[in-house]
Amino acid sequence: IQEKLSLLKKNTHNTVNALLTELALERAAKVDTKIANGETIGLLEGIPFGIKDVYMLQGTYATASSDLLKNYKSAYTATAIQKLLDAGAIPIVKENCDSFGHGSSSENTIFGAVKNAINPELVGGGSSGGSAVNVAKDYTVFSIGGDTGGSVRQPAGYNNVYGLKPTYGRISRYGLMAYASSTDCVGPLAKSVEDIRIVLNVMSGKDIKDQTTYNSEGIEKENILNAADIKTVGYFKNFIESEAIDTQIKDDFLASIEKIKANGIKVKELDFFKSDILVSTYYTLAMAETASNLSRLDGTNYGDRIDNKDLKESYAVTRSEKFSEETKRRIVGGNQVLSQGFSDEIYLKSLALRDLISENFEKDFKEVDIILSPVTPSTPPKIGDSLKDPLAMYLSDAYTVGFSLGQLPTLTIPQGTETGLQVTAAKNNDELVLKFANFLK
Ligand code: GLN
Numbered sequence: 001i002q003e004k005l006s007l008l009k010k011n012t013h014n015t016v017n018a019l020l021t022e023l024a025l026e027r028a029a030k031v032d033t034k035i036a037n038g039e040t041i042g043l044l045e046g047i048p049f050g051i052k053d054v055y056m057l058q059g060t061y062a063t064a065s066s067d068l069l070k071n072y073k074s075a076y077t078a079t080a081i082q083k084l085l086d087a088g089a090i091p092i093v094k095e096n097c098d099s100f101g102h103g104s105s106s107e108n109t110i111f112g113a114v115k116n117a118i119n120p121e122l123v124g125g126g127s128s129g130g131s132a133v134n135v136a137k138d139y140t141v142f143s144i145g146g147d148t149g150g151s152v153r154q155p156a157g158y159n160n161v162y163g164l165k166p167t168y169g170r171i172s173r174y175g176l177m178a179y180a181s182s183t184d185c186v187g188p189l190a191k192s193v194e195d196i197r198i199v200l201n202v203m204s205g206k207d208i209k210d211q212t213t214y215n216s217e218g219i220e221k222e223n224i225l226n227a228a229d230i231k232t233v234g235y236f237k238n239f240i241e242s243e244a245i246d247t248q249i250k251d252d253f254l255a256s257i258e259k260i261k262a263n264g265i266k267v268k269e270l271d272f273f274k275s276d277i278l279v280s281t282y283y284t285l286a287m288a289e290t291a292s293n294l295s296r297l298d299g300t301n302y303g304d305r306i307d308n309k310d311l312k313e314s315y316a317v318t319r320s321e322k323f324s325e326e327t328k329r330r331i332v333g334g335n336q337v338l339s340q341g342f343s344d345e346i347y348l349k350s351l352a353l354r355d356l357i358s359e360n361f362e363k364d365f366k367e368v369d370i371i372l373s374p375v376t377p378s379t380p381p382k383i384g385d386s387l388k389d390p391l392a393m394y395l396s397d398a399y400t401v402g403f404s405l406g407q408l409p410t411l412t413i414p415q416g417t418e419t420g421l422q423v424t425a426a427k428n429n430d431e432l433v434l435k436f437a438n439f440l441k
Helices: 002-010 021-036 079-086 129-136 153-159 193-203 237-241 247-262 275-296 311-322 325-338 343-367 390-395 401-405 430-440
Strands: 015-019 048-052 090-095 142-147 162-165 185-190 232-236 266-270 370-374 410-413 421-424
Touching: 002 015, 002 021, 002 090, 021 090, 048 129, 079 090, 079 142, 079 193, 090 129, 129 142, 129 153, 129 185, 142 162, 142 193, 153 162, 153 185, 153 410, 162 193, 162 430, 185 193, 193 430, 232 237, 232 247, 232 343, 237 247, 237 370, 247 266, 247 370, 266 343, 275 325, 275 343, 275 390, 275 401, 311 325, 325 343, 343 401, 370 430, 410 430, 421 430
Parallel strands: 048 090, 048 142, 232 266, 232 370
Antiparallel strands: 015 090, 142 185, 162 185, 162 410, 370 421, 410 421
């Protein structure tokens, strides 16, 4: 743990300057005592992990990589994190990310851009960029990211590690700062399917503090070793035939498809919504929800405040000065699509489209067991490039956001490249996703 802490100290772009040194060393000493006394130890006893800085961990900073919350400390601990603590895991760092989860490159942060683990001139991906890089570099054994529209899967792909977005509701969101509540998911990143399985099992379960959670059975190791019951895999033709996809990514993807066929699994081409429909539906809903969720951040209850004689003016100045450009773009966009005169045309239409997308998935999963896709249409951009064109950045999320709208379990499998394969199954079928990942290994 000491070694990992000192590596993190040298790589500040992965952190929000919030190493949990004292807490980590104190907990590590307790583990040593337990072992010395021959006491039984927890499943994750002594395992160092990182936490994307959008989670509450009592008494420590919870900045969301934002200026507004840079001095804010958590008053309580998130359910998912508490379960990891109870299993003995040791949190060592709060990790750098796009502010409030807003972004795909981990450049929308006051702590400096996260650098890609494979090529430091490229972005680490986002929004859980710090988490993915820490895992890739072995600074943490696993990290807990948050995935609203791809924020675990995309940086996992960019940095060549595993990253899971479980079925929506499998893990409690209590204590995760809300971005878009209808798609927000707690998601682990790690270097093996086995680590993902263990951490997922520890964090899952119903929580009375999050009414969208449900009870799920733990996934047994033996149950995911044999993929004989996976008969048919589907993929979206239009993702692969799109003009936006890099040739190398397309070739790699088609090579994986051939490998699957060679193993006797049937492969089926599926029709799906065009990328621009997926991206616009997702961003309409995500912006609407974040405008609502972030309205609580006005400098009165949480975070820094810029005082003014007039209370309303204080809210306005605090929010104008302390939110990033990207976050303000989303708040303004969200309030616009929710406002009278626009909501019928834009917001309600997006809700209807989301239903159609979900119905499409239900239909597909009657015909195939797994849907396979690349994680991203292109490789990670150079640091600085995606800030120039927000729309291009939104469009780069084309392959991840649909599965978020469908609330499906979906996992990035590293491919030794700068993007990965994304494996998706029907709702509540997280086990099948892990099983297929073991098969593809
Ligand atoms: N890039 C997407 C967005 O900015 C996804 C982010 C996320 O999953 N938190 O909305």
